[in-house]
Amino acid sequence: MATQFQNRLVGTLILVSLGVIFLPDVFDGEKAHYQESYQAIPLREDFDETLLQTPIEAPEDVDTFLPQDEPVSVTIGDDVDNGHTDDVTAEGRMPVADDNALPKTGYADSAWIIRLGTFRNIDNAKNLVTTLRSKGYPAQLMPRNVKEGELARVEIGPDVSKDNLAAMTADLESLTGLKGQLLRFNPLNP
Structure with missing residues (x-):
């Protein structure tokens, strides 16, 4: 025995559920279908067949500057x-x-450097380089990208004239207190 209120409630629920299901399709209008444009990838690319028939030239022999096993x-x-x-x-x-x-052949006219010292503390080496540069000496830190904990060399030069660098050693010793070594500059392994 269903009451009149229960019948109305069931009817209202059915109408609301039908509205939820079918009204979006009615108000959505005509559906547009999008199709992507694409091109098929070829299985094999076309190339010039004459390339397969041309001979390959032998490589040229070139003198190398690698060290010998001596x-x-x-x-x-x-x-x-x-x-x-x-x-x-x-x-x-x-x-x-x-x-x-003595240098290998080809380095007879090489330049010269003065190596002032090798430092483990990079800050001390950098301070020495800035002091020397402020006094007009061509000082540099080698290797250039030295990291903390590695050894860094402070060098003056390179200069082609050995006599110019030899004259600087006394001035550098009085300025820094370090007796520098006059060494031949090796451009392949600075």
């Missing part, structure tokens, strides 16, 4: 004054070249 005189430790050296071959380990050794 014994190298290496100074061990702080025994520079007494001339204690060992001959080390390039087999098994990298040879360490002596800075005072």
Whole structure:
């Protein structure tokens, strides 16, 4: 026995549910369908067949500047004054070249540098370089992108004239208190 209120409530729910289902389709209007334009990817690209028939030229022989496997005189430790050296071959380990050794052919007209010192504290090395530059010396820090904890060398030069740099050593010693070494500049391994 359903009451009149229950019948009206059920009827209202049915009409509302039908409205929720069908009214959006009525008010939406005509639907537009979008189709993407695309092009098919070719399976194989066309190319010039004559390229397969042309011969390939042999590479040219070029002289290289790589070091040869020769014994190298290496100074061990702080025994520079007494001339204690060992001959080390390039087999098994990298040879360490002596800075005072005669240059290879082609570097006879090389430049010269003054190495003032090697520093572990980068700030001290940078301060020394700025002091020297403010006094007019062509000072530089080598290697240029040195990181904290690595060794940094302070160098003056390079200069083609060995006599000009030799004249600077006394002035640099009085200015910095460091006795610099006059060394040959190697452009391949500065």
